[in-house]
Amino acid sequence: MTIPNIVGAGLIVIGAGLGIGRIGGSAMDAIARQPEASGKIQTAMLIAAALIEGIGFAALFAA
Amino acid sequence: MHRINLVKILTLLLLTVTISVNAQHNSQNEKKAENSHSKKDLKSEIKEYINHHLLDSHDFNLFSWTTDEGEHKYFGAPLPVILWDGGLKVFLSSKFHHGEAVAEVNGNYYKLYHNKIYKTDAKGTISLDEHQHPLNEKPLDFSITKNITFIFLVGLLMFLMFSRMAKSYKKNNLIPKGIGRLLEPIVLYIRDDIAIPNIGEKKYKKYMSYLLTVFFFVWIINLLGLTPLGVNVTNNIAVTLSLALVTYFLTTFTANKNYWKHVFWMPGVPWPMKIILAPIELLGTFIKPFSLMIRLYANITAGHIVLMSIIGLMFIFKNWIGSPLSFGLAFALSLLELLVAALQAYIFTMLSALYFGMAVEEHHDDH
DSSP, rough: OOHHHHHHHHHHHHHHHHHHHHHHHHHHOOOOOOGGHHHHHHHHHHHHHHHHHHHHHHHHHOO | OOHHHHHHHHHHHHHHHHHHHHHHHHOOOOOOOOHHTSOOHHHHHHHHHHHHHOOOOEEEEEEEEEOOOOOOEEEEEEEEEEEESSSSEEGGGGGGGTTTOOOETEEEEEETTTEEEEEOOOOOOOOOOTSSSSSOOOOOEEEOOOHHHHHHHHHHHHHHHHHHHHHHHHTTTTOOOOOHHHHHHHHHIIIIIIIIIHOTTTHHHHHHHHHHHHHHHHHHHHHHTSSOOOOOTTTTTHHHHHHHHHHHHHHHHOHHHHHHHHHHHHHHHHHHHHHHHHHHHHHHHHHHHHHHHHHHHHHHHHHHHHHHHHHHHHHHHOTTTHHHHHHHHHHHEEEEEEHHHHHHHHHHHHHHHHHHHHHHHHOOOOO
């Protein structure tokens, strides 16, 4: 592993972390507002998080 | 009828997985060739061990040790090797003596070199080029390797579980008994919370058998990966590739006119956009199964690497704090991995259902 690779991997992790964090935070807000819809919100949250994660992994493999 | 479908799909799944595991097995791990020639300090030894764990192998090994005389002892079972090299060659992998000996079959000689089988002369010489890649001829390898053994075992287990469940429903007037009590809530969850909301009331039945199969297959095999048996099937990219390919083919071949219209000629946007969108959407149809493949593979691989590195900490620290630390961390991480095992199976099923839903969605005018 060279230094650009490591920096790239770090950037990817920061980006993916921020993305998933935002999704998680928004889902928390949504559940707090409408606790009865928590099941649906969780599903949507997981899908969105999984999509970001997929891109993150793809980029990590490239780095 | 449902059960027959399940069995059919399971067989198909096993077949594709078997074939592509071997294909990948041949092309993998050439870059590991350099590692083992360097001198072995502790860190590189741990690294090598982790790399070795992540690979498929021709025998099922539980543990090995070196005796005082410098002899390697192995505890495990050999697995059948099936080669196609101008004719079918079948023998047990014990003939290789874990890569230490040359196997002789009907006048042909084979040797294991970094988990791959090469054709050699009687002495077992492997000639290398300048990149340390062997120049020897490789026979076509259809062996029942460790991964394939466990794929078969999980297939058998699932077959027994679900056929017993089906029988108990027949016998007890639709009241679940035994294993059915455990599985019924999960099956219903997949139907009511994954299949119906994503695919729709009318068409979900066609896909239920695949969704159930893939969910239980991935889940059980992920859980087996957490046992000390050294199973690592879903962190073989060929396995996840075949699973994703089945999803891709199902999506492509069951898609209706509306789906293809959305791909090639997106309705409701001005025509220059349609031309720009068509290649993007077409690419999207490949990216979807690709991301399924990468996600499952990367999650499980990352989990295994981190877990084994934490266990390796024990040997690096070499003082009193090492083993409680490594035990505690490994325990916590194993609990997390239990969650990941189920979550990845869920996400794979969920996204497959989502893609099927897109493929069979009926035309509507609200966009």
